[in-house]
Amino acid sequence: MQVTETLNEGLKRGYQITIPASELDAKVLAKLKEAQPEIEMKGFRKGKVPMAMLKKQHGPRVLGDAMQETVDGAMTAHFEKTGDKPAMQPNVVMEGGEEWKEGDDVVVNMSYEALPAIPDADLSGVKIEKLVVKASDAEVDDALKNLAETAQNFEEKKGKSEDGDQVVIDFLGKVDGEAFDGGAAEDYPLVLGSNSFIPGFEEQLVGVKAGDEKNVEVSFPEEYGAANLAGKAAVFECKIKSVNAAVAAEIDDELAKKFGSEDLATLKGQITERLENEYAGASRAVMKRGLLDQLDAIVSFDLPPSLVEAEAKQIAHQLWHEENPEVQGHDHPEIETTDEHNSLAERRVRLGLLLADIGQKQEIQITDAEFTQAVMNQARQYPGQEREFFEFVQQNQQMRQQLQAPLFEDKVVDWIAENADLTEKEVSKEDLEKAVEALDDE
Incomplete structure:
Protein backbone atom coordinates (compact mmCIF):
# COMPACT_ATOMS: atom_id res chain seq x y z
CA MET A 1 0.00 0.00 0.00
CA GLN A 2 1.26 3.46 -0.90
CA VAL A 3 0.21 6.83 0.59
CA THR A 4 1.12 9.96 -1.35
CA GLU A 5 0.54 13.55 -0.16
CA THR A 6 -1.35 15.61 -2.74
CA LEU A 7 -2.27 18.75 -0.74
CA ASN A 8 -0.78 20.61 2.20
CA GLU A 9 -2.02 24.19 2.39
CA GLY A 10 -2.71 25.70 5.78
CA LEU A 11 -4.96 23.17 7.48
CA LYS A 12 -6.07 21.51 4.24
CA ARG A 13 -4.67 18.05 3.61
CA GLY A 14 -4.96 15.64 0.69
CA TYR A 15 -3.61 12.10 0.26
CA GLN A 16 -3.83 9.41 -2.39
CA ILE A 17 -3.93 5.86 -1.05
CA THR A 18 -3.07 3.08 -3.50
CA ILE A 19 -3.90 -0.51 -2.56
CA PRO A 20 -2.31 -3.08 -4.95
CA ALA A 21 -4.66 -5.71 -6.36
CA SER A 22 -2.33 -8.40 -5.05
CA GLU A 23 -2.72 -7.12 -1.49
CA LEU A 24 -6.51 -7.17 -1.78
CA ASP A 25 -6.51 -10.63 -3.31
CA ALA A 26 -4.35 -11.96 -0.48
CA LYS A 27 -6.70 -10.47 2.10
CA VAL A 28 -9.76 -11.96 0.37
CA LEU A 29 -8.09 -15.35 0.24
CA ALA A 30 -7.18 -15.17 3.92
CA LYS A 31 -10.77 -14.29 4.86
CA LEU A 32 -12.17 -17.15 2.77
CA LYS A 33 -9.72 -19.63 4.32
CA GLU A 34 -10.72 -18.43 7.77
CA ALA A 35 -14.41 -18.96 6.97
CA GLN A 36 -13.99 -22.20 4.96
CA PRO A 37 -14.30 -24.65 7.91
CA GLU A 38 -17.79 -23.35 8.73
CA ILE A 39 -19.24 -23.09 5.20
CA GLU A 40 -21.65 -25.71 3.88
CA MET A 41 -22.72 -26.11 0.24
CA LYS A 42 -24.90 -28.64 -1.52
CA GLY A 43 -22.80 -31.59 -2.68
CA PHE A 44 -19.96 -30.90 -0.25
CA ARG A 45 -19.39 -31.70 3.36
CA LYS A 46 -19.02 -28.84 5.84
CA GLY A 47 -15.57 -27.32 5.49
CA LYS A 48 -14.80 -29.16 2.21
CA VAL A 49 -16.11 -26.61 -0.30
CA PRO A 50 -13.35 -25.91 -2.89
CA MET A 51 -11.73 -22.47 -2.65
CA ALA A 52 -12.62 -21.69 -6.29
CA MET A 53 -16.33 -22.17 -5.57
CA LEU A 54 -16.09 -20.16 -2.35
CA LYS A 55 -14.43 -17.32 -4.19
CA LYS A 56 -17.07 -17.40 -6.94
CA GLN A 57 -20.00 -17.36 -4.53
CA HIS A 58 -18.66 -15.23 -1.65
CA GLY A 59 -15.76 -13.40 -3.27
CA PRO A 60 -17.56 -10.13 -4.22
CA ARG A 61 -18.91 -9.59 -0.71
CA VAL A 62 -15.61 -10.50 0.93
CA LEU A 63 -13.77 -8.26 -1.53
CA GLY A 64 -15.97 -5.32 -0.55
CA ASP A 65 -15.30 -5.96 3.14
CA ALA A 66 -11.57 -6.28 2.47
CA MET A 67 -11.50 -2.98 0.56
CA GLN A 68 -13.34 -1.15 3.36
CA GLU A 69 -11.12 -2.62 6.07
CA THR A 70 -7.95 -1.80 4.12
CA VAL A 71 -8.96 1.81 3.48
CA ASP A 72 -10.07 2.29 7.11
CA GLY A 73 -6.82 0.75 8.30
CA ALA A 74 -4.79 3.01 6.03
CA MET A 75 -6.62 6.10 7.35
CA THR A 76 -6.13 5.04 10.97
CA ALA A 77 -2.43 4.37 10.40
CA HIS A 78 -2.06 7.74 8.67
CA PHE A 79 -3.61 9.69 11.55
CA GLU A 80 -1.52 7.78 14.09
CA LYS A 81 1.66 8.50 12.12
CA THR A 82 1.02 12.18 11.37
CA GLY A 83 -0.81 13.08 14.59
CA ASP A 84 -3.44 14.88 12.49
CA LYS A 85 -6.96 15.13 13.87
CA PRO A 86 -9.57 15.85 11.18
CA ALA A 87 -11.88 18.76 11.97
CA MET A 88 -14.75 16.91 10.31
CA GLN A 89 -15.29 13.52 8.68
CA PRO A 90 -12.66 13.11 5.90
CA ASN A 91 -13.92 13.10 2.32
CA VAL A 92 -12.97 9.77 0.71
CA VAL A 93 -13.47 9.16 -3.04
CA MET A 94 -12.45 6.03 -4.95
CA GLU A 95 -11.02 6.62 -8.40
CA GLY A 96 -12.76 4.82 -11.24
CA GLY A 97 -16.01 4.42 -9.33
CA GLU A 98 -18.30 1.92 -11.05
CA GLU A 99 -15.71 1.37 -13.80
CA TRP A 100 -13.36 -0.28 -11.31
CA LYS A 101 -13.12 -4.06 -11.77
CA GLU A 102 -11.62 -6.90 -9.81
CA GLY A 103 -7.90 -7.23 -10.52
CA ASP A 104 -7.33 -3.46 -10.65
CA ASP A 105 -5.42 -1.56 -7.99
CA VAL A 106 -7.66 0.47 -5.69
CA VAL A 107 -6.85 4.20 -5.65
CA VAL A 108 -8.57 6.34 -3.01
CA ASN A 109 -8.30 10.10 -2.63
CA MET A 110 -8.73 11.37 0.94
CA SER A 111 -9.06 15.04 1.86
CA TYR A 112 -9.75 16.78 5.17
CA GLU A 113 -9.02 19.83 7.27
CA ALA A 114 -6.72 19.15 10.21
CA LEU A 115 -7.39 20.63 13.61
CA PRO A 116 -4.78 23.29 14.32
CA ALA A 117 -2.05 23.02 16.92
CA ILE A 118 -3.29 25.07 19.88
CA PRO A 119 -0.64 27.29 21.46
CA ASP A 120 -0.33 27.17 25.25
CA ALA A 121 -2.50 29.88 26.73
CA ASP A 122 -0.84 32.11 29.32
CA LEU A 123 -3.56 32.31 31.97
CA SER A 124 -1.43 34.14 34.53
CA GLY A 125 -2.93 37.50 33.60
CA VAL A 126 -6.57 36.42 33.68
CA LYS A 127 -8.59 38.46 36.18
CA ILE A 128 -12.16 37.54 37.05
CA GLU A 129 -14.78 39.58 38.86
CA LYS A 130 -17.64 37.64 40.46
CA LEU A 131 -20.79 39.63 41.20
CA VAL A 132 -22.47 38.65 44.48
CA VAL A 133 -26.10 39.49 45.29
CA LYS A 134 -27.65 38.91 48.72
CA ALA A 135 -31.39 38.32 48.95
CA SER A 136 -33.02 41.27 50.72
CA ASP A 137 -35.68 40.99 53.43
CA ALA A 138 -38.15 42.65 51.06
CA GLU A 139 -37.56 40.01 48.38
CA VAL A 140 -38.07 37.22 50.89
CA ASP A 141 -41.26 38.89 52.13
CA ASP A 142 -42.58 39.21 48.55
CA ALA A 143 -41.89 35.52 47.97
CA LEU A 144 -43.74 34.65 51.18
CA LYS A 145 -46.73 36.75 50.08
CA ASN A 146 -46.83 34.90 46.76
CA LEU A 147 -46.81 31.57 48.59
CA ALA A 148 -49.58 32.78 50.87
CA GLU A 149 -51.68 33.68 47.83
CA THR A 150 -51.22 30.23 46.30
CA ALA A 151 -52.32 28.72 49.64
CA GLN A 152 -55.37 31.00 49.81
CA ALA A 248 -54.62 34.81 51.59
CA ALA A 249 -53.21 32.39 54.12
CA GLU A 250 -51.50 33.80 57.21
CA ILE A 251 -47.71 33.97 56.94
CA ASP A 252 -46.84 31.78 59.90
CA ASP A 253 -45.54 28.36 60.87
CA GLU A 254 -48.69 26.70 59.51
CA LEU A 255 -48.05 28.15 56.07
CA ALA A 256 -44.47 26.90 56.23
CA LYS A 257 -45.68 23.39 57.05
CA LYS A 258 -47.98 23.44 54.02
CA PHE A 259 -44.85 23.85 51.88
CA GLY A 260 -42.91 21.11 53.63
CA SER A 261 -40.86 23.29 56.02
CA GLU A 262 -40.56 22.82 59.75
CA ASP A 263 -41.42 26.41 60.61
CA LEU A 264 -41.49 29.94 59.17
CA ALA A 265 -37.82 30.60 59.94
CA THR A 266 -36.81 27.48 58.01
CA LEU A 267 -39.01 28.47 55.07
CA LYS A 268 -37.42 31.93 55.00
CA GLY A 269 -33.99 30.34 54.94
CA GLN A 270 -34.98 28.10 52.05
CA ILE A 271 -36.39 31.05 50.09
CA THR A 272 -33.22 33.05 50.71
CA GLU A 273 -31.08 30.14 49.49
CA ARG A 274 -33.22 29.67 46.36
CA LEU A 275 -33.09 33.37 45.48
CA GLU A 276 -29.33 33.57 45.99
CA ASN A 277 -28.82 30.41 43.91
CA GLU A 278 -30.73 32.11 41.09
CA TYR A 279 -28.54 35.19 41.44
CA ALA A 280 -25.42 32.99 41.50
CA GLY A 281 -26.49 31.38 38.21
CA ALA A 282 -26.90 34.77 36.57
CA SER A 283 -23.62 35.98 38.08
CA ARG A 284 -21.83 32.93 36.68
CA ALA A 285 -23.09 33.73 33.18
CA VAL A 286 -21.64 37.25 33.48
CA MET A 287 -18.37 35.91 34.88
CA LYS A 288 -18.11 33.30 32.11
CA ARG A 289 -18.61 35.92 29.38
CA GLY A 290 -15.87 38.08 30.89
CA LEU A 291 -13.53 35.11 31.10
CA LEU A 292 -14.20 34.04 27.51
CA ASP A 293 -13.60 37.59 26.30
CA GLN A 294 -10.15 37.50 27.92
CA LEU A 295 -9.34 34.05 26.54
CA ASP A 296 -10.37 35.19 23.07
CA ALA A 297 -7.76 37.93 23.23
CA ILE A 298 -4.98 35.71 24.60
CA VAL A 299 -4.44 33.27 21.72
CA SER A 300 -4.65 33.28 17.95
CA PHE A 301 -4.41 30.34 15.54
CA ASP A 302 -5.74 29.20 12.18
CA LEU A 303 -9.30 27.88 12.18
CA PRO A 304 -10.64 25.03 10.01
CA PRO A 305 -12.90 26.75 7.44
CA SER A 306 -15.34 23.82 7.46
CA LEU A 307 -15.95 24.16 11.22
CA VAL A 308 -16.44 27.93 10.95
CA GLU A 309 -18.84 27.53 8.02
CA ALA A 310 -20.88 24.85 9.81
CA GLU A 311 -21.05 26.95 12.99
CA ALA A 312 -22.06 30.10 11.06
CA LYS A 313 -24.87 28.22 9.34
CA GLN A 314 -26.11 26.90 12.67
CA ILE A 315 -26.03 30.39 14.21
CA ALA A 316 -27.90 31.88 11.25
CA HIS A 317 -30.47 29.09 11.36
CA GLN A 318 -31.07 29.49 15.09
CA LEU A 319 -31.40 33.27 14.90
CA TRP A 320 -33.79 32.99 11.95
CA HIS A 321 -36.09 30.70 13.90
CA GLU A 322 -35.98 33.05 16.89
CA GLU A 323 -37.13 35.86 14.60
CA ASN A 324 -39.75 33.61 12.96
CA PRO A 325 -41.17 31.54 15.86
CA GLU A 326 -44.28 30.65 13.87
CA VAL A 327 -42.16 28.39 11.62
CA GLN A 328 -41.72 25.16 13.56
CA GLY A 329 -40.13 22.91 10.94
CA HIS A 330 -37.31 23.41 8.47
CA ASP A 331 -39.44 23.91 5.37
CA HIS A 332 -38.20 27.42 4.68
CA PRO A 333 -35.89 29.21 2.21
CA GLU A 334 -32.15 28.72 2.56
CA ILE A 335 -30.75 31.07 5.18
CA GLU A 336 -27.73 33.08 4.09
CA THR A 337 -24.93 33.69 6.58
CA THR A 338 -23.68 37.23 7.18
CA ASP A 339 -20.35 38.70 8.27
CA GLU A 340 -21.79 38.96 11.78
CA HIS A 341 -22.65 35.24 11.78
CA ASN A 342 -19.16 34.37 10.51
CA SER A 343 -17.45 36.57 13.10
CA LEU A 344 -19.42 34.98 15.94
CA ALA A 345 -18.74 31.52 14.50
CA GLU A 346 -14.99 32.19 14.43
CA ARG A 347 -15.08 33.22 18.09
CA ARG A 348 -17.06 30.14 19.10
CA VAL A 349 -14.83 27.73 17.17
CA ARG A 350 -11.64 29.36 18.47
CA LEU A 351 -12.82 29.28 22.09
CA GLY A 352 -14.22 25.77 21.72
CA LEU A 353 -10.90 24.44 20.45
CA LEU A 354 -8.96 26.34 23.12
CA LEU A 355 -11.14 25.09 26.00
CA ALA A 356 -10.97 21.54 24.63
CA ASP A 357 -7.17 21.77 24.54
CA ILE A 358 -6.95 23.15 28.09
CA GLY A 359 -9.34 20.47 29.32
CA GLN A 360 -7.36 17.70 27.67
CA LYS A 361 -4.04 18.95 29.06
CA GLN A 362 -5.54 19.20 32.56
CA GLU A 363 -7.17 15.77 32.18
CA ILE A 364 -10.63 17.15 32.96
CA GLN A 365 -13.32 14.49 32.58
CA ILE A 366 -17.09 14.18 32.84
CA THR A 367 -18.04 11.62 35.48
CA ASP A 368 -20.81 9.08 34.94
CA ALA A 369 -22.82 10.74 37.71
CA GLU A 370 -22.52 14.18 36.08
CA PHE A 371 -23.57 12.82 32.70
CA THR A 372 -26.51 10.89 34.17
CA GLN A 373 -27.70 14.05 35.94
CA ALA A 374 -27.51 15.98 32.66
CA VAL A 375 -29.58 13.30 30.92
CA MET A 376 -32.16 13.39 33.72
CA ASN A 377 -32.44 17.19 33.47
CA GLN A 378 -32.97 16.93 29.72
CA ALA A 379 -35.46 14.07 30.10
CA ARG A 380 -37.72 16.24 32.27
CA GLN A 381 -38.59 18.19 29.12
CA TYR A 382 -40.39 15.09 27.87
CA PRO A 383 -42.85 14.15 30.67
CA GLY A 384 -44.10 10.60 30.32
CA GLN A 385 -41.35 9.75 27.82
CA GLU A 386 -38.33 9.79 30.12
CA ARG A 387 -37.48 6.11 29.54
CA GLU A 388 -37.64 6.54 25.74
CA PHE A 389 -35.35 9.57 26.01
CA PHE A 390 -32.81 7.64 28.08
CA GLU A 391 -32.78 4.83 25.51
CA PHE A 392 -32.40 7.34 22.67
CA VAL A 393 -29.36 8.90 24.36
CA GLN A 394 -27.78 5.49 24.96
CA GLN A 395 -28.14 4.56 21.29
CA ASN A 396 -27.19 7.93 19.79
CA GLN A 397 -23.51 8.90 19.94
CA GLN A 398 -24.17 12.39 18.55
CA MET A 399 -26.77 13.10 21.25
CA ARG A 400 -24.34 11.97 23.96
CA GLN A 401 -21.73 14.35 22.59
CA GLN A 402 -24.25 17.21 22.54
CA LEU A 403 -25.00 16.64 26.22
CA GLN A 404 -21.35 16.20 27.23
CA ALA A 405 -19.99 19.26 25.39
CA PRO A 406 -21.51 21.98 27.63
CA LEU A 407 -20.69 19.96 30.76
CA PHE A 408 -17.05 19.69 29.70
CA GLU A 409 -16.86 23.37 28.78
CA ASP A 410 -18.28 24.43 32.15
CA LYS A 411 -15.81 22.23 34.02
CA VAL A 412 -12.91 23.77 32.09
CA VAL A 413 -14.24 27.28 32.80
CA ASP A 414 -14.51 26.36 36.52
CA TRP A 415 -10.92 25.10 36.51
CA ILE A 416 -9.65 28.34 34.94
CA ALA A 417 -11.69 30.43 37.39
CA GLU A 418 -10.35 28.49 40.38
CA ASN A 419 -6.78 29.16 39.26
CA ALA A 420 -7.27 32.78 38.20
CA ASP A 421 -7.08 36.06 40.09
CA LEU A 422 -10.70 36.18 41.28
CA THR A 423 -12.36 38.98 43.24
CA GLU A 424 -15.90 39.19 44.55
CA LYS A 425 -17.99 42.33 44.29
CA GLU A 426 -21.29 42.67 46.14
CA VAL A 427 -23.89 44.41 43.97
CA SER A 428 -27.63 44.99 43.95
CA LYS A 429 -30.13 42.79 42.17
CA GLU A 430 -30.72 45.65 39.70
CA ASP A 431 -27.01 45.91 38.87
CA LEU A 432 -26.86 42.18 38.21
CA GLU A 433 -29.91 42.39 35.96
CA LYS A 434 -28.25 45.17 33.94
CA ALA A 435 -25.10 43.04 33.57
CA VAL A 436 -27.17 40.11 32.32
CA GLU A 437 -29.07 42.34 29.88
CA ALA A 438 -25.74 43.59 28.55
CA LEU A 439 -24.85 40.01 27.58
CA ASP A 440 -27.78 39.93 25.17
CA ASP A 441 -26.84 43.30 23.69
CA GLU A 442 -23.33 42.19 22.72
Missing part, protein backbone atom coordinates in the same frame (compact mmCIF):
# COMPACT_ATOMS: atom_id res chain seq x y z
CA ASN A 153 -58.64 30.00 51.45
CA PHE A 154 -62.16 31.11 50.55
CA GLU A 155 -64.64 32.66 52.97
CA GLU A 156 -68.34 33.20 52.23
CA LYS A 157 -69.25 36.76 51.44
CA LYS A 158 -72.43 38.75 50.84
CA GLY A 159 -73.19 40.45 47.58
CA LYS A 160 -72.31 39.72 43.98
CA SER A 161 -69.44 37.63 42.71
CA GLU A 162 -66.31 39.19 41.22
CA ASP A 163 -63.47 37.87 39.14
CA GLY A 164 -61.25 35.80 41.46
CA ASP A 165 -64.13 34.80 43.73
CA GLN A 166 -65.20 31.20 44.19
CA VAL A 167 -68.81 30.29 43.38
CA VAL A 168 -70.25 26.98 44.58
CA ILE A 169 -72.81 25.80 42.02
CA ASP A 170 -75.06 22.98 40.93
CA PHE A 171 -75.19 22.77 37.14
CA LEU A 172 -76.84 20.73 34.41
CA GLY A 173 -75.66 21.02 30.83
CA LYS A 174 -77.89 20.41 27.81
CA VAL A 175 -77.33 20.28 24.05
CA ASP A 176 -80.45 20.62 21.88
CA GLY A 177 -82.52 20.38 25.06
CA GLU A 178 -81.01 17.02 26.06
CA ALA A 179 -78.69 16.44 29.02
CA PHE A 180 -75.34 14.84 28.11
CA ASP A 181 -72.90 12.63 29.99
CA GLY A 182 -70.44 14.53 32.19
CA GLY A 183 -72.46 17.74 31.99
CA ALA A 184 -73.81 17.81 35.56
CA ALA A 185 -72.40 18.33 39.06
CA GLU A 186 -73.50 19.43 42.55
CA ASP A 187 -71.69 21.74 44.97
CA TYR A 188 -68.95 22.37 42.43
CA PRO A 189 -66.41 25.02 43.62
CA LEU A 190 -65.49 27.15 40.60
CA VAL A 191 -62.95 29.99 40.84
CA LEU A 192 -63.95 32.70 38.38
CA GLY A 193 -61.08 33.60 36.10
CA SER A 194 -59.34 30.24 36.53
CA ASN A 195 -60.25 29.24 32.94
CA SER A 196 -60.99 25.74 34.15
CA PHE A 197 -64.31 25.62 32.25
CA ILE A 198 -64.88 26.08 28.51
CA PRO A 199 -64.40 29.63 27.16
CA GLY A 200 -67.21 32.05 28.02
CA PHE A 201 -68.60 30.06 30.96
CA GLU A 202 -66.96 31.74 33.94
CA GLU A 203 -67.45 35.30 32.64
CA GLN A 204 -71.24 34.82 32.71
CA LEU A 205 -71.16 34.00 36.43
CA VAL A 206 -69.53 37.30 37.38
CA GLY A 207 -72.15 39.40 39.15
CA VAL A 208 -74.29 36.54 40.57
CA LYS A 209 -75.13 36.10 44.25
CA ALA A 210 -76.13 33.18 46.47
CA GLY A 211 -79.59 31.87 45.61
CA ASP A 212 -79.52 33.04 41.97
CA GLU A 213 -80.33 30.76 39.07
CA LYS A 214 -78.70 31.49 35.73
CA ASN A 215 -78.56 29.80 32.34
CA VAL A 216 -75.05 29.98 30.91
CA GLU A 217 -75.00 29.76 27.12
CA VAL A 218 -71.73 28.67 25.53
CA SER A 219 -70.39 26.70 22.57
CA PHE A 220 -67.91 23.85 22.87
CA PRO A 221 -64.64 24.46 20.99
CA GLU A 222 -64.31 22.84 17.57
CA GLU A 223 -61.33 20.85 18.82
CA TYR A 224 -63.11 19.66 22.00
CA GLY A 225 -62.06 16.19 23.14
CA ALA A 226 -65.57 14.66 23.02
CA ALA A 227 -66.49 14.44 19.32
CA ASN A 228 -70.25 14.43 20.07
CA LEU A 229 -69.93 17.86 21.73
CA ALA A 230 -67.28 19.55 19.60
CA GLY A 231 -68.59 22.82 18.14
CA LYS A 232 -72.06 22.32 19.68
CA ALA A 233 -74.04 25.11 21.42
CA ALA A 234 -74.94 24.24 25.01
CA VAL A 235 -76.97 25.67 27.89
CA PHE A 236 -75.91 25.08 31.49
CA GLU A 237 -78.63 25.55 34.11
CA CYS A 238 -76.76 26.85 37.17
CA LYS A 239 -77.89 27.29 40.78
CA ILE A 240 -75.62 29.51 42.88
CA LYS A 241 -75.20 27.95 46.34
CA SER A 242 -72.66 30.45 47.73
CA VAL A 243 -70.19 33.15 46.76
CA ASN A 244 -66.79 33.07 48.51
CA ALA A 245 -64.00 35.64 48.51
CA ALA A 246 -60.35 34.65 48.38
CA VAL A 247 -58.41 35.17 51.59
